Amino acid sequence: MHPSFNEFINKMTQLVSSAKNDEEKILSQGERFLADLVAQDNWLPEEFAKPHPDYYQQYLLYSAPDKSFSVVSFVWGPGQSTPVHDHTVWGLIGMLRGSEIEESYKLGDLGQPVKKLGTQQLNPGDVGKVSPTIGDIHKVSNAYDDRVSISIHVYGADIGEVSRHVFNENTSESKTFISGYAN
Numbered sequence: 001m002h003p004s005f006n007e008f009i010n011k012m013t014q015l016v017s018s019a020k021n022d023e024e025k026i027l028s029q030g031e032r033f034l035a036d037l038v039a040q041d042n043w044l045p046e047e048f049a050k051p052h053p054d055y056y057q058q059y060l061l062y063s064a065p066d067k068s069f070s071v072v073s074f075v076w077g078p079g080q081s082t083p084v085h086d087h088t089v090w091g092l093i094g095m096l097r098g099s100e101i102e103e104s105y106k107l108g109d110l111g112q113p114v115k116k117l118g119t120q121q122l123n124p125g126d127v128g129k130v131s132p133t134i135g136d137i138h139k140v141s142n143a144y145d146d147r148v149s150i151s152i153h154v155y156g157a158d159i160g161e162v163s164r165h166v167f168n169e170n171t172s173e174s175k176t177f178i179s180g181y182a183n
Contacts, residue, residue, distance in 0.1 A: 023133060023156075044152075051076070052182070054077075056076045061073055077148060081139060091129065095125065098143065113169060
């Protein structure tokens with residue numbers, strides 16, 4: 001990998017190791033580290049930037065040996081989006097190329113629609129945060145219908161192995177899923 005990415009991994013490894021379960025510290029300092037990484041668009045290998053014509057792609061870039069954090073690239077084809085979902089762990093989202101729209105939600109009572117809390121747009125260099133303590137349920141979409149967008153995500157586990165949930169927007173019902181990776 002590129003020296004910028006290796007430096008990011010070293011900083012995150014030290015942070016996650018020293019902060020242990022201090023999520024606020026991890027999110028605060030990790031946000032700065034990720035902002036520095038996505039401020040440059042010269043380090044992501046092409047094989048981790050390939051879109052799929054029908055589905056967004058999640059490529060594993062790094063998983064800590066102890067599974068304490070992972071880094072993935074999300075590659076959004078034109079107009080692609082996720083369902084409403086959660087993560088169950090802390091996460092940072094750094095926009096590398098293009099733009100994405102994040103819609104935050106709160107679950108309604110079972111049988112009731114999810115409640116939209118707000119929308120934000122991430123542009124290159126921007127960093128967003130999620131976690132069960134600050135808000136963990138959202139839907140993400142490529143802001144563009146005519147080009148690819150790429151974001152870099154850092155999670156407090158090997159996210160491809162984490163049991164998570166997708167939610168029905170009309171009923172707040174959940175289904176469990178494990179995302180895995182495209183690579």
